[in-house]
Amino acid sequence: MSPARTHAYPADLVRFASHRWPAGATTDDALLTEVVAVAYHASFLRDEDRPVLFRLIFTGPGKMPANDTSTEGLHVLKFASPRPFDEQEIRRLSQGAPYDRALIGVCKHEDTLVIWGIVHTGTRWLQSASGARAPDHALPDCVVLRVARPGHVALSWGEAPVAELRQGDLGDSRVDVFASDWLPARFADVRAEIADIVARDAKLAESVDLEVIRLIGQQLIRRTIAMIRAAHHGGTLLVVPPECATSMVDERFVRLKYPFADKPARSRYRQLLMPMLREIAPLSLPGQKAGPSEYFRALSTSARTSDDAMFELAQFIASLAAVDGAVVLSKRFEIMGFGGEIAGDLTTVPVVRRSLDLEGTRFEEEVVDRVGTRHRSAYRLCNRFHTALAVVVSQDGSVRFITWHQGAVTYWDHASLGLSESA
Template sequence: MQLSLEPDRDAGPAGPLELAARLTPNPTALSDAGLAALIETAYRASLKREEGRYPSFQLFSPLAGGPEPVLDLRFSPPQPFCLNTLHRLSPGIPPGPYAFVVKESCDGLWTEGVARVEYSGFAALRGRIDYHGGTLFPGLTLHVSAPARMRAVLLSREGPASYLELKEGRLTRCHDNAFSPVFLPLCRRAAAALSPRAADPGPLPGLVKATLARVFSLAVAAGHGGMFVFLPAAEPATGRAAGLLSPGVGVAWPNLGRVAQNLAEGGRNLAVHLEQWDTATRVTSQASCVDGAVILDPALSVLGFRVELLAREEDALPVCAALSPESSEPVPAGVVDLSAFGTRHRSAARFCARVPGAVVVVVSQDGEMRELMCLPDGRVGVCGPLVPMSVSAPVA
């Protein structure tokens, strides 16, 4: 089922009713009126402070006729879905990966209980690079994170999740990067660098995907913004890249590629390798919170952080093309004017233009992520805004 979730940055102010209207056709188990009531009540709750704090919570509605998540906390009796319920109960419920499960009856909306609606996806990704990861339960998840700010995430049975965010009175559509035309080739390239002679790399490509997805997800969750630079393998691009990077802080470990290889090999030390994977992805993501970029080689060894990209600010910005996040191939879908973006994005574009084969991932402080690469015609492709595919925790 296709939704009318077109980007709407310049269409004027928007509010909860506009958000509900854009989730059409409505695939959830709620009626159209129930869906509108769900979003409007959540919006009103986001504006009301309780004991000096604004609430943060998630709501979930399953697809019509679809499976329902198992309730980890079942209310007896079900609680009415209203402002008072959200304010009284939300402080006791983690906003993620859990959500209030909301149902509808002839008497209106009710809160049945609480269920986990986000999963690690790690086990599935161990074997398949073309798999979304199963990181969300099919249905509509509504995440309230700040006053008048909410994100609707709709996962149908057919494909990747779609995201529609209401922020600062405007609606913005984005996707996750599970199949993006920059992220997916980057994962394949890294897996090939790690096992160049393997006819069948086995679970390694999926593990590379899970590893990078977790790094990006944790970097976004940190809320500081950051940048990751993936160097090309081919000369002379590698030498050209070295001349455009400040020394920064050199790093000899972690090697994310080696960590992924350890997991791919399995064996009796799997628990040790999982713990190593957890630590390596955490420290790599946290390093991006320092000003400057995290630098990784083609085999995903971290070479340094707090590295400045030395492409000069006075140099003209390269021509940039928007890449469709709905295609796993780099399909230009318009022009991007990076002059309206911050220093990170502009320096990333200049770097990619001068170092073909490099990939730069920029994380904004507001949680948006963009992936940049040089296209064969010399333009810089920009894919985003994106939400990193969530790989929340290692699961054996």
């Protein structure tokens, strides 16, 4: 008999985070536990049938940057008198300080916790949170707390995610499937195609490191996953090799309710990629190619417009996932269609492997009868097509990468915190 599950609570989250704060970060764990506990209990409330979703910034108003006259800075509004920090006050303020646009300011005042005001951030933080863009306005070094669904509390230090409590489970930002070797290896042939295209432009080829191509594609999928999580509806992405995409979606294995015509518009990612590379190229130093650091710098400067377009593409793909069924992409990130039903003569998969590390070298076997249809159908497809990749996002915000790996259907529980707080 398997041991009874142990659930984690706010005090456990604070202890868990205490070993994960960035170097130099200091927190009062007792006080922070009180903050997290209030936020945790507030997350289960409703305000006139509206969910209570919010972000808190745990620092005094004096630590916030001064308001400036720029259009993109933080807009810090201090109450004339502080408000009590409790679940009902958070419930009321959550509607006026919406999760995606504002932070509720909390600090200790005369030996008690109070709400001192609201910090309006706008929505651009979503782009940096889900896709590595440097933020337009840096938050001060302090604890930021996010509540995006009942019982889901995530802690960050400024912009840097640290730890989260979700449905009684603790997680941190170090479990990131995108950091594996096997995942980028699956796309090596497609990156080689793009490298051939880049090679036709001698100036571009000598100015941009091909590692940037991997990062751009990775950010598209990161952002798409983040947006699906933020919508709270779940969804499935199927990423399939171009050579078998047609055979998979021709009604035999994946029935697409809404297939897109094979026209250039289906390849929006490729249309945006080359201009973006050309915008990154000028940042290269003499005798060197523009690499990852130049890419991240370009996201807020020369490549900002292209990055906005990539962000919109991720949002579009995520919105397609709101329709019942899978969104099918080729490995070139062509949008084949959506509303996909995995069907056909696919063998039942009774047991799968749950990877215990990034590369799937350590694993444990699991029977599949404890998961829903969405997961089981993805298992069957990956069992039939060994080069396919499924990304299944559950309504609770959990993300599972599924593929055939080292002789068996294997999955990874992906726990990045970029926008998981909002999902």
